[in-house]
Amino acid sequence: MKIGQIDLGERPVMLAPMEDVTDHSFRLICKEQGADMVYTEFVSADALIRNISATTRKLHINPAERPTAIQIYGRETEPMVEAAKIVEEAAPDILDINFGCPVKKVAGKGAGAGMLRDIPKMLEITRAVVNAVKLPVTVKTRLGWDHDSRIIVELAEQLQDCGIQALTVHGRTRAQMYNGEADWEMIARVKENPRLHIPVIGNGDITIPQKALEAFTRYGVDGVMVGRASIGAPWVFHDIKQLLVNGSTDNQLSTAEKFSLLRRQITESIANIDEHRGILHIRRHLAASPLFKGIPHFRDTRIAMLRADTWDELDRILQHIEADIIPAFMNNTSTHYT
Known part of the structure; x- marks a missing residue:
């Protein structure tokens, strides 16, 4: 084309x-x-x-x-x-x-x-x-x-x-x-x-x-x-x-690679604007990300993630989701995780 x-x-x-x-x-x-x-x-x-x-x-x-x-x-x-x-x-x-x-x-x-x-x-x-x-x-x-x-x-x-x-x-x-x-x-x-x-x-x-x-x-x-x-x-x-x-979707990115892309978006948003407004700008992406969809009992964590005011606070929450919440979810469900 x-x-x-x-x-x-x-x-x-x-x-x-x-x-x-x-x-x-x-x-x-x-x-x-x-x-x-x-x-x-x-x-x-x-x-x-x-x-x-x-x-x-x-x-x-x-x-x-x-x-x-x-x-x-x-x-x-x-x-x-x-x-x-x-x-x-x-x-x-x-x-x-x-x-x-x-x-x-x-x-x-x-x-x-x-x-x-x-x-x-x-x-x-x-x-x-x-x-x-x-x-x-x-x-x-x-x-x-x-x-x-x-x-x-x-x-x-x-x-x-x-x-x-x-x-x-x-x-x-x-x-x-x-x-x-x-x-x-x-x-x-x-x-x-x-x-x-x-x-x-x-x-x-x-x-x-x-x-x-x-x-x-x-x-x-x-x-x-x-x-x-x-x-x-x-x-x-x-x-x-x-x-x-x-002709195949088998070669998908790993969860770690997807989290890395989200972190890159956050850090670049902060670098391009400033910490407060950069995090505000990126919240729309975090709220919509399929990485967090379907996880049970996630409401409080989601609220904390979307209310985080600093990169350190937000990164700690993301580390907790990636290291603890998602592995537990994957171990307790047979549903394919995107």
């Missing part, structure tokens, strides 16, 4: 853009684990042109994480064009436009998935951004605003006509948010359209390697994008690539 001149190989797997998740440290870890391309946190066009430091920091790219896409969002054409030019100076491999974020503070103001209620404006912005930069421009969006306006097949053609070079489709409407199951049949209809020639990347509910394989073999997409399943589990890319490339 190619986006412009960027060759991502056969069956590429990508890290989705996620606010307060896909910082440069996490992107690099996911890349090392097998992600073929990574996306930044989405960047507000308005904040970028106002030179807000918290936003401009999101443009930093580590050469080792490439290829990297920077994603922008906004609701007006002129600021989006200006932001696109600023992003181009940061030299990502791809510029992606966010027409899919469903959260109220974005979509409710007409940006992100809010654009699905104003298709002429969406197309105007897309065409203007494509014409403003030399980077390959791509789009990420949803099936439609709600069940009665699932317009993605027609919309994909319109976006292609604007000059985008790949399209990522999340298999839900904005009204669904992240509820229910992603509709991969609709994503397949986009891909099956004989008038569509750009790569189609499928997104939604890729939580295990088998679902990634099904996305390629049953639904025919050119690439898949993994989002929430990577939070607290960057090794999901390792497992998916093992199945796609080697």
Whole structure:
């Protein structure tokens, strides 16, 4: 699969853009684990042109994480064009436009998935951004605003006509948010359209390697994008690539290796910010990690882990979980432990 001149190989797997998740440290870890391309946190066009430091920091790219896409969002054409030019100076491999974020503070103001209620404006912005930069421009969006306006097949053609070079489709409407199951049949209809020639990347509910394989073999997409399943589990890319490339998931990381990755996330988060805010930033990963799911009587330990204020305190809790709680759990259950 190619986006412009960027060759991502056969069956590429990508890290989705996620606010307060896909910082440069996490992107690099996911890349090392097998992600073929990574996306930044989405960047507000308005904040970028106002030179807000918290936003401009999101443009930093580590050469080792490439290829990297920077994603922008906004609701007006002129600021989006200006932001696109600023992003181009940061030299990502791809510029992606966010027409899919469903959260109220974005979509409710007409940006992100809010654009699905104003298709002429969406197309105007897309065409203007494509014409403003030399980077390959791509789009990420949803099936439609709600069940009665699932317009993605027609919309994909319109976006292609604007000059985008790949399209990522999340298999839900904005009204669904992240509820229910992603509709991969609709994503397949986009891909099956004989008038569509750009790569189609499928997104939604890729939580295990088998679902990634099904996305390629049953639904025919050119690439898949993994989002929430990577939070607290960057090794999901390792497992998916093992199945796609080697046909097996037998060669999984050990529990010790997974704990090592989580510790690396914590220490790098602290180094990039400071101890207090770095730990706050990483709590989302700890709360979501499958390493701690299914362990009985874990509530008090989980609360202590998520309330830890210092690295020393948090590390002591992690050592206790790794050395005592998980081995005891594994010895007392026949259930496979991820």
